[in-house]
Amino acid sequence: MNIVDIIIKKRDGNKLTNEEIQFFVKGVTDGSLADYQISAFLMAVFFQKMDVEETACLTMEMAKSGGMVDFTDIAGFKADKHSTGGVADTTTLILAPLVASVGVPVVKMSGRGLGFSGGTLDKLESIPNFDISVSEEQAIAYAQKTNIVIMGQTADLAPADQKLYALRDVTGTVDSIPLIAASIMSKKIAAGADGIVLDVKCGSGAFMQTLEQAELLAGIMADMGRHVGRKVTAVISGMDQPLGMYIGNSLEVIEAIEVLKGNVQGDLLEVSLVLGAHMLLLAEHVSTVEEGKALLLGQIQNGEGLAKFKELLLQQGGDVNVIDDYSLLPASKCKKEILVEQSGYLNEMNTALIGRASLETGAGRAFKGQELDFGAGIILKKRLGDYLEIGDILAEIYAETEKMCASAGQYILDAITVDDTKGELPPLILKILSE
Amino acid sequence: MNIVDIIIKKRDGNKLTNEEIQFFVKGVTDGSLADYQISAFLMAVFFQKMDVEETACLTMEMAKSGGMVDFTDIAGFKADKHSTGGVADTTTLILAPLVASVGVPVVKMSGRGLGFSGGTLDKLESIPNFDISVSEEQAIAYAQKTNIVIMGQTADLAPADQKLYALRDVTGTVDSIPLIAASIMSKKIAAGADGIVLDVKCGSGAFMQTLEQAELLAGIMADMGRHVGRKVTAVISGMDQPLGMYIGNSLEVIEAIEVLKGNVQGDLLEVSLVLGAHMLLLAEHVSTVEEGKALLLGQIQNGEGLAKFKELLLQQGGDVNVIDDYSLLPASKCKKEILVEQSGYLNEMNTALIGRASLETGAGRAFKGQELDFGAGIILKKRLGDYLEIGDILAEIYAETEKMCASAGQYILDAITVDDTKGELPPLILKILSE
Numbered sequence: 001m002n003i004v005d006i007i008i009k010k011r012d013g014n015k016l017t018n019e020e021i022q023f024f025v026k027g028v029t030d031g032s033l034a035d036y037q038i039s040a041f042l043m044a045v046f047f048q049k050m051d052v053e054e055t056a057c058l059t060m061e062m063a064k065s066g067g068m069v070d071f072t073d074i075a076g077f078k079a080d081k082h083s084t085g086g087v088a089d090t091t092t093l094i095l096a097p098l099v100a101s102v103g104v105p106v107v108k109m110s111g112r113g114l115g116f117s118g119g120t121l122d123k124l125e126s127i128p129n130f131d132i133s134v135s136e137e138q139a140i141a142y143a144q145k146t147n148i149v150i151m152g153q154t155a156d157l158a159p160a161d162q163k164l165y166a167l168r169d170v171t172g173t174v175d176s177i178p179l180i181a182a183s184i185m186s187k188k189i190a191a192g193a194d195g196i197v198l199d200v201k202c203g204s205g206a207f208m209q210t211l212e213q214a215e216l217l218a219g220i221m222a223d224m225g226r227h228v229g230r231k232v233t234a235v236i237s238g239m240d241q242p243l244g245m246y247i248g249n250s251l252e253v254i255e256a257i258e259v260l261k262g263n264v265q266g267d268l269l270e271v272s273l274v275l276g277a278h279m280l281l282l283a284e285h286v287s288t289v290e291e292g293k294a295l296l297l298g299q300i301q302n303g304e305g306l307a308k309f310k311e312l313l314l315q316q317g318g319d320v321n322v323i324d325d326y327s328l329l330p331a332s333k334c335k336k337e338i339l340v341e342q343s344g345y346l347n348e349m350n351t352a353l354i355g356r357a358s359l360e361t362g363a364g365r366a367f368k369g370q371e372l373d374f375g376a377g378i379i380l381k382k383r384l385g386d387y388l389e390i391g392d393i394l395a396e397i398y399a400e401t402e403k404m405c406a407s408a409g410q411y412i413l414d415a416i417t418v419d420d421t422k423g424e425l426p427p428l429i430l431k432i433l434s435e
Numbered sequence: 436m437n438i439v440d441i442i443i444k445k446r447d448g449n450k451l452t453n454e455e456i457q458f459f460v461k462g463v464t465d466g467s468l469a470d471y472q473i474s475a476f477l478m479a480v481f482f483q484k485m486d487v488e489e490t491a492c493l494t495m496e497m498a499k500s501g502g503m504v505d506f507t508d509i510a511g512f513k514a515d516k517h518s519t520g521g522v523a524d525t526t527t528l529i530l531a532p533l534v535a536s537v538g539v540p541v542v543k544m545s546g547r548g549l550g551f552s553g554g555t556l557d558k559l560e561s562i563p564n565f566d567i568s569v570s571e572e573q574a575i576a577y578a579q580k581t582n583i584v585i586m587g588q589t590a591d592l593a594p595a596d597q598k599l600y601a602l603r604d605v606t607g608t609v610d611s612i613p614l615i616a617a618s619i620m621s622k623k624i625a626a627g628a629d630g631i632v633l634d635v636k637c638g639s640g641a642f643m644q645t646l647e648q649a650e651l652l653a654g655i656m657a658d659m660g661r662h663v664g665r666k667v668t669a670v671i672s673g674m675d676q677p678l679g680m681y682i683g684n685s686l687e688v689i690e691a692i693e694v695l696k697g698n699v700q701g702d703l704l705e706v707s708l709v710l711g712a713h714m715l716l717l718a719e720h721v722s723t724v725e726e727g728k729a730l731l732l733g734q735i736q737n738g739e740g741l742a743k744f745k746e747l748l749l750q751q752g753g754d755v756n757v758i759d760d761y762s763l764l765p766a767s768k769c770k771k772e773i774l775v776e777q778s779g780y781l782n783e784m785n786t787a788l789i790g791r792a793s794l795e796t797g798a799g800r801a802f803k804g805q806e807l808d809f810g811a812g813i814i815l816k817k818r819l820g821d822y823l824e825i826g827d828i829l830a831e832i833y834a835e836t837e838k839m840c841a842s843a844g845q846y847i848l849d850a851i852t853v854d855d856t857k858g859e860l861p862p863l864i865l866k867i868l869s870e
Contacts, residue, residue, distance in 0.1 A: 004605055004606070004607055007606060007607035008607040011478070011481065011607050034470070034605070035469070035470060035471035036470035036471045036473065036474035036602055036605070036606055037474070037605060037606055038471065039471035039472070039474050039475040039478075040474040040475065040477070040478045040606035040607055040608060042475070043446070043474075043475045043478035043479055043482075044478055044607070046446065047478075047482045167471055170439055170469070170471070170472060171439070171442060171471055171472055171475035172439055172442035172443040172446050172475055172479070173475060
């Protein structure tokens with residue numbers, strides 16, 4: 001078998017055999033394929049796509065490219081959740097303790113963020129001394145004791161994906177549905193959860209900008225998971241505005257704690273409850289979504305969710321005092337208020353531009369391995385449908401320099417569209433693909 | 436400027452600016468771009484193409500990526516010729532001495548072959564002691580004395596093309612019209628000829644399988660050359676059967692000598708005369724193609740062409756005795772006659788399969804840098820339109836082992852289609868795009 005023939009076969013729109021895909025993934029993993037051949041293959045896939053069978057094979061080969069995590073020693077149904085990435089999307093920090101607090105184990109391996117803000121790991125690391133390096137054995141011990149662990153991926157988790165992801169990022173081949181699906185699901189499958197709730201974001205701040213695309217990706221990912229015996233629910237949720245009001249690393253930790261304290265309502269809470277309820281449903285801990293949502297909301301009201309979050313911090317070395325004193329979290333030097341310049345109804349937010357504003361503050365990474373400014377970010381003061389008066393505070397920007405604040409502020413002003421009449425609000429939950 | 440943005444811009448079907456193309460070629464040349472980014476870009480170009488302006492810019496930047504050869508010290512109009520590559524295409528060895536013998540300097544830089552047989556350099560190197568390593572100064576001295584020099588490319592001729600060509604070959608991005616055009620023309624422009632005759636092959640044994648594709652490539656290449664002040668004629672010639680009857684390295688040398696001796700008529704002679712006549716026309720040495728063809732044919736009849744070929748060998752160290760004694764040329768150990776298995780008119784030859792047969796004998800390269808068997812190859816005994824009787828000799832195969840002979844023979848049998856009624860013969864010269 002010859003990689004050039006395989007590249008040309010895909011380039012010319014033909015379906016690859018399982019053997020050809022195995023050959024490719026093996027060559028990626030053992031280093032026998034040259035990076036330039038891998039990237040040419042990825043670009044060919046970008047244009048010619050892969051069908052469900054090809055994508056399933058790619059996913060499984062990538063999952064098996066390293067060690068498969070074995071969490072069978074943790075009693076009960078292990079639920080995991082994955083988001084395709086949106087702005088101010090802090091649901092993990094909220095739903096993981098809530099779900100764990102009712103007795104369903106949450107063993108979550110997270111990644112670092114690339115783009116507008118950090119990932120879950122980055123957010124947790126903004127809490128002084130929080131340690132995300134947890135071994136498989138340690139994770140089992142933690143979960144057996146507290147039902148919760150949030151950790152970085154083990155080094156040999158789906159190494160083929162690590163290699164492909166790094167290459168895609170620097171070769172313009174990120175936005176490919178089969179490659180996104182295989183990347184996400186290979187890690188989730190390798191990471192050993194019994195059930196996975198996928199949060200596929202759709203809208204101006206997401207990879208998938210149309211419901212059609214989002215459904216396609218969600219459907220393929222769900223198929224991949226079920227194909228290998230995992231229970232999967234895919235929720236397609238709106239990303240036509242940031243999910244929460246806080247964007248950044250320590251800022252999103254603050255908002256998550258506020259939600260867990262019961263101080264914040266709204267879209268971030270709602271999506272966290274929906275996703276968490278579906279995790280409970282997969283685990284057969286509840287029999288309807290409504291029952292699940294009510295149960296989780298109760299865990300906020302009775303303080304159990306926050307208590308579990310505190311347990312998580314204690315377990316992994318994080319400073320629990322941050323819960324009551326946000327000033328213990330990193331904060332950027334400069335702050336700038338962005339004022340409304342035109343009155344009217346806030347009818348549209350180009351959420352990708354808001355994400356770009358966050359990148360300007362230093363809260364996100366423009367390239368892999370970049371240091372984040374944990375204290376940087378944005379607090380939005382307005383949501384879609386709000387009426388804006390000139391001079392209202394639209395957002396607060398936090399960054400290391402005035403210049404960065406100004407640059408971020410400009411992106412935010414560019415991102416919004418106001419109008420005299422109030423537009424229709426986009427739906428928060430667009431579709432749910434369950435078993 | 437950022438290469439990932441440029442890759443994505445092309446990937447999404449947008450036109451690149453000159454600055455972006457310059458940035459790309461500079462990065463290829465100085466090594467600042469990673470190979471995996473270059474190959475992703477090439478695959479994006481494969482799918483999204485480049486328009487004439489983009490291709491012209493790419494061509495010129497590649498031409499300027501190394502030293503531009505300066506042959507102004509050679510008096511007169513310097514004519515060059517380039518073929519896009521076909522089977523049994525030995526025209527250079529015939530027309531170069533013919534054209535030089537009437538007083539028009541031919542200073543030709545050639546490449547090595549990749550595929551079914553060697554390139555002009557490989558063929559010449561099958562002549563004992565022929566030296567293709569000629570410096571620019573030496574080339575000028577040779578041309579001033581004999582009007583002819585055939586040499587390898589200088590090391591820094593269009594280094595960006597050398598790099599891109601090598602990468603394209605191993606990443607499935609060879610068959611792209613703008614990339615082929617830029618590769619050929621960048622070298623021709625850098626190599627300093629005043630006029631270039633392009634022989635664009637079209638048919639089952641060529642890159643370009645339809646007249647439409649061939650015209651597109653020919654038109655773009657001619658545009659590129661004229662854009663920088665070179666006179667260009669593009670001849671589109673048929674490759675629905677091998678041009679000559681001999682395929683291989685020393686075998687093609689023998690056929691070229693036979694043509695120069697006046698012993699061989701037919702398509703190879705005809706195309707050599709047409710291309711040579713257009714070189715004379717560009718040099719304004721003749722005023723019509725017919726006049727040029729008659730002049731060159733006369734140089735065969737009066738022995739001047741063969742004398743010039745002998746001068747070329749003497750000049751560059753080649754053993755001139757081969758001209759009268761072909762047994763001094765390398766010859767393979769085994770010979771096998773392939774007999775006709777089905778009677779009828781020879782109506783079709785899959786010329787790519789004939790090329791593949793040649794590769795099986797060891798006459799061609801499957802990968803860059805592979806050693807050739809100079810003595811290997813095929814002598815065809817039949818042409819399209821011939822009536823075949825069972826038991827007729829279809830071809831003679833020369834190779835190192837019986838097994839290689841048998842394998843090549845099978846490809847030849849697979850390549851031919853016979854029929855009870857005689858089919859139409861494909862045209863030899865399909866189109867000529869002149870100034």
